[in-house]
Each structure stands twice: as structure tokens, then as C-alpha cells.
Amino acid sequence: MKIHACAAALVTACLLSSPAMAQFQKPEDAIKYRKAALTVLGSHFSRIGAMANGRVPFDATVAANSAAVVESMSKLPWEGFGPGTDKGDTRAKAEIWTEKAKFDEAAKTMQTEVAKLNQAAKTGSLDAVKAAFGGAAQSCKACHDAYRSN
């Protein structure tokens, strides 16, 4: 039983591993990854939004947990925009690669804004969350408007 479990783990380890010098085996893996990170980010961001705009009662713990997830996720998607990931199951616009410096700047702005939101959420104050939420939401929207197809 133990040997079986160990062998299974090794098989899993092999199946799951990626080649040297590449975090993604195929461009579609990178696309799937960046979309997944942004999906998790968006889900938790919307929970904070619901509190910030008064649609659900403010729960400081929930807000702080979600803001921590948002900040953590904000660092991840960018490596998924490597060469060859402009085509496939994606709404990413070509401008991401043709205006790379601008895109990177927008990505950085978003990370800065959600870091502020996370700091705000840690204070446990709804007013602080409200104050930080607008800038963070705007940073999401600006990037989507410029770099995501509808």
C-alpha cells in the first residue's frame, strides 16, 4: 500500500513537472494560468466591491482576507504574457505586445493600487477600504479597456 502510494506520487510528480527554463510547457498553459490568476483576483475584488458600495454588510475579516488574495494574485498573471501567448483562447489585444512598456506600466499601477487596498483592508476600516477601492477598480478598468477585447 505504501509502495503503491509512493509510486503514484512519483508518477504525479513526473506528470506535473515542466521542462527546464520554462514555467509553461505550451502557450495555452500560460494563457490558462494568467486567466486563472485574474479570475481568482476578480472574484475576491468583487467581494470587497460589494462591501465598499454597500451591497453587502462590511465584514472586516472577509475584506482583509480577500484583499490579501487580491494583492497576492496581482503579482502572478504577468509571466503568462510571454512570446506566443497572443493567440488562442484569450481576449488579450495585440497592443499588449506592441505597447509592452505601456502595458507593463498599467500592470504595475494595478499592483500598486491593490497593495494600497490591502493595506487599507488591514486597518479594518470600511472608510479606508472605500477610499482605496476606487483607485484599484480604476486600475483594473483602465487595463481592460486598453488591452482586453470585449
Add this chain to the structure above:
Amino acid sequence: MKIHACAAALVTACLLSSPAMAQFQKPEDAIKYRKAALTVLGSHFSRIGAMANGRVPFDATVAANSAAVVESMSKLPWEGFGPGTDKGDTRAKAEIWTEKAKFDEAAKTMQTEVAKLNQAAKTGSLDAVKAAFGGAAQSCKACHDAYRSN
């Protein structure tokens, strides 16, 4: 310009918000969320696996960062398995809901194992990572074998 940005942020906030007492507006949102969290988890787990099985050189910082993402993601998917999320774009088997206690136990085991992996990765020791990786991989596989369709 400032007013425009503020209005845009408010619109985004409204669009993103979810109704009271529900983290997900529709079952498909919950399914998309849980899959996204597991995709992010799997991507980072595979990076650690590549180091644990020697396919890429060990980088203690990369391993520690990925292990932290894995542990953080391991807490998220479960709320996405609520009522009504057994049908749709999902490979989740009916047993998740008919054997809920067993599924929850498997989910808990995975969280325990990846927490150990995260602790191991924090030490910076490849041997510690290798020792913890097998158990974590097995906890993924056990749950997939029992509760995920091929």
C-alpha cells in the same frame, strides 16, 4: 478627467459586486472560480515538482514563492463546491456531494500536506522539499482519482 475616472470606478464597482449572502452570483461563477484557484495551484505545484524530481535546477526562492502560492490557493476552491455546482463546465464527480464528509476530509488532507510543503520550502533545503512533495502530490492525486472525471 478626475470625475470621469471616479465615475468609471463606481461603474466597475457596481458591475463587480455580488449580492448579499452569496460569494457567487451563479453556479457557473463558482465553478469557474474553483477551477481557477486549482489551475494556479497546479501551475505552481508543478514548478516545485520539476525541482523536486530534478528536471530543473533547485532555486530556493522560486520554490518558496511557489509553495506559498500553493498553500494560499489550497484554502480557496472549497467554497466553490456549493449547491447547484455539480452540473456545468466541470469534471467534478457526483460523489463530491454524495460523499461530502469524505470529500471534505480529502480536501483537508491536501491542505495539511501543502502546508507542510510550504514549511519545507521555507527552509531552503531541496531535501526537505523532496520529502514533503511526495505526500502533497499524493493528496492531489487521491482526490482527483476519487472525485474528478477524466
